[in-house]
Amino acid sequence: MADLAVGDQIPELKVTPDKYLPHRYAGASGDFNPIHIDPEFAKAVGLPGNILHGLYGMAQVARAAQQAAGGDPRSLKRLSVQFRGMGFPEQEITVTGTVREERDGRLVIATEAAQGDNRIIRNAEAEIEPAG
Amino acid sequence: MAVDESQKGKTYAPFEYEIGREKIREYANAVGEFNPVHHDRKAAQAAGFRDVVAPPMFAVVFSTGSVAPAILDPEVGINFARMLHGSQEFEWGEPVCAGDTITTETTIEDLYERTGMEFFVFKSVSKNQNGDEVVRGTWTNIVRGG
Numbered sequence: 661m662a663d664l665a666v667g668d669q670i671p672e673l674k675v676t677p678d679k680y681l682p683h684r685y686a687g688a689s690g691d692f693n694p695i696h697i698d699p700e701f702a703k704a705v706g707l708p709g710n711i712l713h714g715l716y717g718m719a720q721v722a723r724a725a726q727q728a729a730g731g732d733p734r735s736l737k738r739l740s741v742q743f744r745g746m747g748f749p750e751q752e753i754t755v756t757g758t759v760r761e762e763r764d765g766r767l768v769i770a771t772e773a774a775q776g777d778n779r780i781i782r783n784a785e786a787e788i789e790p791a792g
Numbered sequence: 793m794a795v796d797e798s799q800k801g802k803t804y805a806p807f808e809y810e811i812g813r814e815k816i817r818e819y820a821n822a823v824g825e826f827n828p829v830h831h832d833r834k835a836a837q838a839a840g841f842r843d844v845v846a847p848p849m850f851a852v853v854f855s856t857g858s859v860a861p862a863i864l865d866p867e868v869g870i871n872f873a874r875m876l877h878g879s880q881e882f883e884w885g886e887p888v889c890a891g892d893t894i895t896t897e898t899t900i901e902d903l904y905e906r907t908g909m910e911f912f913v914f915k916s917v918s919k920n921q922n923g924d925e926v927v928r929g930t931w932t933n934i935v936r937g938g
């Protein structure tokens with residue numbers, strides 16, 4: 661945290677959700693929408709296959725911001741995201757971010773998550789502050 | 793398509809959720825939060841928490857019971873076949889720990905049409921058993937035109 665300054669990139673976070681991750685996330689979160697867990701259903705409604713929960717992707721952005729702050733969950737104060745591309749299991753997610761400004765003792769990070777060229781979370785903004 | 797602007801400001805009954813240690817662990821494992829403070833009571837207490845602490849995004853777990861009835865409200869009139877979760881924001885306050893009881897209230901903050909799409913903005917405010925605010929969420933759902 662102390663090492664981060666305006667203009668710096670935060671450490672990249674990489675994670676590959678396995679084939680059954682959407683099932684575990686559905687159970688953990690309570691969101692059993694079949695577009696996330698049933699490939700046949702997803703195809704029937706015009707999707708290429710079952711897609712990741714957007715809020716799972718947001719949780720990865722949250723994790724990256726928290727890690728940049730040193731790992732304490734209290735350090736993440738605010739996170740806003742836009743869900744854009746669809747995310748898919750068995751493809752690596754990379755979360756990147758840059759410190760945009762320092763405001764009221766907090767660092768504001770512009771961040772996003774992508775699977776290859778497919779930017780699944782865009783225009784995200786995280787505010788972090790060292791745990792007191 | 794037309795949004796019913798009279799729904800703006802509508803509030804829903806508070807929803808109470810009891811935070812369980814195993815539920816926090818299950819969620820933390822699903823999203824890859826392996827910091828011991830989310831799994832081990834002693835580690836959490838050593839870090840200054842009352843008990844195992846929820847990862848920030850666990851907010852979706854205890855908020856959904858309050859937000860979902862608002863999104864599903866037939867008077868709001870969302871066409872689910874065309875609905876996308878457009879954006880999401882959380883602002884966190886007090887940490888949420890196992891043993892807490894979290895009460896969440898949801899309000900329709902805004903609904904409007906723009907460029908052929910309908911936007912539905914819900915605001916949830918969650919407080920713990922001491923009345924401390926733990927998180928407020930802004931949930932924006934978009935319905936594509938057609």
